[in-house]
Amino acid sequence: MALHLFDTATRSVREFHPARSGTASVYVCGATVQGVPHIGHVRGALNYDVLRRWLVHSGLDVLFVRNVTDIDDKILTKAADADRPWWEWAFTHERAFEDAYTTLGCLPPSIAPRATGHITQMVELMQRLIDSGHAYAAGGDVYFAVSTFPGYGELSRQKLDEVQQGESLGEGKRDPRDFTLWKSAKPGEPSWPTPWGPGRPGWHLECSAMATTYLGAEFDIHGGGVDLVFPHHENERAQSNAAGDPFARYWLHNAWVTLSGEKMSKSLGNTVSIEAMLRNYRPVELRYYLVQPHYRSTIEYSDGALSEAAQGYRRIEQFLRRAVSRLGAVEPGALAPEFTAAMDDDLSTPAAVAVVHNAVREGNAALDGGNDEAAREAAGSVRAMMGVLGLDPLAPEWAESTSTESPARDALADLVDGMLAERQEARAARDFARADAVRDRLLKAGISVEDTPDGPMWTVRDA
Numbered sequence: 001m002a003l004h005l006f007d008t009a010t011r012s013v014r015e016f017h018p019a020r021s022g023t024a025s026v027y028v029c030g031a032t033v034q035g036v037p038h039i040g041h042v043r044g045a046l047n048y049d050v051l052r053r054w055l056v057h058s059g060l061d062v063l064f065v066r067n068v069t070d071i072d073d074k075i076l077t078k079a080a081d082a083d084r085p086w087w088e089w090a091f092t093h094e095r096a097f098e099d100a101y102t103t104l105g106c107l108p109p110s111i112a113p114r115a116t117g118h119i120t121q122m123v124e125l126m127q128r129l130i131d132s133g134h135a136y137a138a139g140g141d142v143y144f145a146v147s148t149f150p151g152y153g154e155l156s157r158q159k160l161d162e163v164q165q166g167e168s169l170g171e172g173k174r175d176p177r178d179f180t181l182w183k184s185a186k187p188g189e190p191s192w193p194t195p196w197g198p199g200r201p202g203w204h205l206e207c208s209a210m211a212t213t214y215l216g217a218e219f220d221i222h223g224g225g226v227d228l229v230f231p232h233h234e235n236e237r238a239q240s241n242a243a244g245d246p247f248a249r250y251w252l253h254n255a256w257v258t259l260s261g262e263k264m265s266k267s268l269g270n271t272v273s274i275e276a277m278l279r280n281y282r283p284v285e286l287r288y289y290l291v292q293p294h295y296r297s298t299i300e301y302s303d304g305a306l307s308e309a310a311q312g313y314r315r316i317e318q319f320l321r322r323a324v325s326r327l328g329a330v331e332p333g334a335l336a337p338e339f340t341a342a343m344d345d346d347l348s349t350p351a352a353v354a355v356v357h358n359a360v361r362e363g364n365a366a367l368d369g370g371n372d373e374a375a376r377e378a379a380g381s382v383r384a385m386m387g388v389l390g391l392d393p394l395a396p397e398w399a400e401s402t403s404t405e406s407p408a409r410d411a412l413a414d415l416v417d418g419m420l421a422e423r424q425e426a427r428a429a430r431d432f433a434r435a436d437a438v439r440d441r442l443l444k445a446g447i448s449v450e451d452t453p454d455g456p457m458w459t460v461r462d463a
Contacts, residue, residue, distance in 0.1 A: 001344045003058060005221075006296060008229060008251040009155050009237075013346055018220050019249060024060040026052065027211040027248070029224035029232070030112065032069040032203075033093040034078055037100045038273050039290065039301065040257040046287060047254040047295040047347075048223050049106040050389055054343050057388055065214050066109040067207060068094055071116050071200055076189060086190060087116075100274045104287045105390045105397060113210045115201060119192045121209040122201050125243055126181050126194075134242040138172025140184030140197035144204075144235065146177040149242045155251060156230035165231055179235050181205045204235035211236075212245055222248035226255050226296075227263065255298045257290075272301060284398045285310040288391055292353050296346075312357070316382065317393040318456070319360045321417040322424075323379035324394070327372055332387055333380025339388075349389065356385050367421075368428050412460075416447060420456045423449075 003016040018024045028048045031041060045066070055062050070090040079089035098112075126142050129135035134148045146152050146163065153160055163177045170180070180202040185191035191198040211219065224233060233251065240247040256263040259272070277286050289309035293299050323330055336359060342351035363378030386392040393399065419438050426435035439449055442458065449458050 001341055003054070003344045004346055005250055005252060006346050008233075008253050014250065016220075016250065018060065019218055022059075022061060023063065024055045024221070025063045025215040025219035026055075026065065026221045026223065027207070027215055027219060028064070028066045028109075028222075029207060029228055030066040030068050031094070031097045032072050032074065033090045033097060034072065034074040035093055036273055036275070037093075037097045039277060039286070040263065041097070042100050042104055042274060043257050043290045043299065044223070044225050044254045045101055045106055046104060046290050046390075048252075050291055050295075050349065051221075051223070051252070051347060052107060053388055053390060054347065062110075063215060064107075064110045065211065066112055067210050068097075068112055068114045069203065069206060070094065070114045071190065072203065080188075103274070103278070103283045104290075105283065107390075111214055113214065115206040115210070118206070118209050118213060119201065121213050122182075122205050123194050125205065125209050125212075125239070126196075128243045129181070129239060132242065132244075134239070135181060136174070137196040138174075139170070140199060141170055141172060141180060142182035142194075142196055143173055143178040144181055144239050144242075145174065146179070146238070147175060149238045151241065152238050153234065155237050156234045158230055158234065179204060179231065181239070204232055204239065207232070208236050208240045208243075208245075208247070211247070212240070217244075218246035219248060221250045221252055223252040223254070226253040229253055252295075254295045257299045257301055259301050261300070277306075281306065281310055284391060284393070285313050288313040291349055291389055291391065294346075294348060294350055312353075313391070313393075316356060316360055316386065316391075318413075318417060318420070318458070319363055320379055320382060320393050321413060322367060322421050323363060323375055325414075325418055325421050326367060327376050327379070330376060330379040330383060330394070332384040332392070333377060335384050335388070336381055339385045343388065352385065352389070356382055359385070364424075368424055370428065416442065416458050420449070420458065424456065 004013045005016050006012070007014045026048065028044070031037065052062050052064050071086070075090050076086050079086040082089065126135060129144065130137065130142070133145075135142055135144050146160070153163065160177070165177065165179045167180055169176050182194065182196065182205070183199050183202060185198040185200070189200065191200055211222070222233065237247060286306070289306050290299070292309060320330065336355050339352050339355040342348040342355060345351070359378050359382050363375050363382065366372075366374035366378060383392050383394060387395065391398070419442060423435045423438040426432070426438065442449055447458050447460055449456055
């Protein structure tokens with residue numbers, strides 16, 4: 001089975017065929033750097049990181065562009081409120097987002113273009129739209145004339161007579177459904193020169209210009225959060241197609257992370273920052289929590305759900321540690337066919353992770369039964385599958401620096417896992433007295449052991 005992806009434009013799962021043989025081109029709407037990142041922000045970045053890894057595993061060279069919106073009403077407002085330069089405010093939070101992406105194991109993009117670095121390309125795009133009758137200038141502003149593009153609304157299933165852009169009806173705007181490409185200069189705001197007067201770009205214009213600059217007039221995948229379908233992606237598609245660019249062949253959208261049923265957002269004040277999460281969980285555990293659900297499924301955040309996910313990851317981790325303790329170094333092996341089928345089915349990570357846990361159970365059973373060959377095969381497969389998800393516990397980025405306390409934790413884990421391996425060997429030999437003695441020693445040290453279908457699970461008890 002070849003890779004199939006759910007395309008928002010057609011509302012169907014379509015087989016993926018890249019525009020250029022051997023290469024996949026992906027543009028992902030990145031952060032508007034107005035504040036610190038929260039888990040709702042990074043969920044999408046992780047989803048598209050998994051997509052990228054799977055495309056690479058499938059043998060494709062991936063051009064991966066993730067933009068930075070560094071000029072925006074909210075950035076200007078928050079910088080002014082803090083009495084800081086807008087560019088310094090934006091770059092400070094751009095670094096915070098990049099740090100979060102790196103901490104959670106995202107591969108670096110091929111390029112991370114900033115909106116302010118592409119004004120020339122935006123002016124050129126606006127000129128093409130004005131020349132073709134799809135845009136007009138009025139009082140220093142430039143607008144896209146929605147009624148001139150017959151396909152408007154097809155991506156988001158908006159009816160033309162019901163479209164509301166969420167913009168004020170500025171002077172010279174001919175139709176309230178038209179959207180702003182360029183905003184005329186205002187006192188105290190940054191501006192750039194154009195043939196229609198100084199000003200700054202509108203949000204939608206930025207991404208069309210940056211995507212085509214690096215990926216060409218036609219590229220494979222445009223990704224972003226489901227909240228971007230309208231108006232952002234609808235307007236990107238309209239202005240790009242109207243200018244003559246085929247633009248994106250597939251439109252992918254990840255779902256939200258919610259809290260009490262509401263989308264996480266700074267305006268609602270219901271965000272959970274990355275920094276807060278990492279006080280209690282390792283980065284790799286947070287990545288597992290956000291990657292495990294299907295990218296099109298909403299995650300209803302709760303600490304209980306995150307804790308359960310962390311326990312699930314630790315079961316995988318402990319099996320691999322146990323295998324290494326018994327067998328020595330274990331290299332990544334072959335992917336299970338069921339895992340490949342799950343990933344090719346619109347990146348079905350829940351099914352893929354279930355395959356991993358099945359392999360963990362089989363591997364633990366093999367270790368218990370003294371079948372080293374089967375245990376090594378299972379461990380190699382688990383490493384390979386987790387590697388595709390960016391979650392391999394034995395990969396250097398997770399094995400060596402998973403948290404600020406990783407040296408102590410790693411030392412403890414090595415000792416405990418060795419004792420658990422001894423306990424499992426004793427149980428397999430039906431020497432239950434020795435097995436119970438090992439467990440009692442761990443309990444006295446403050447470590448609880450729970451026997452699960454995936455093998456023994458240990459936790460440090462609260463004082």
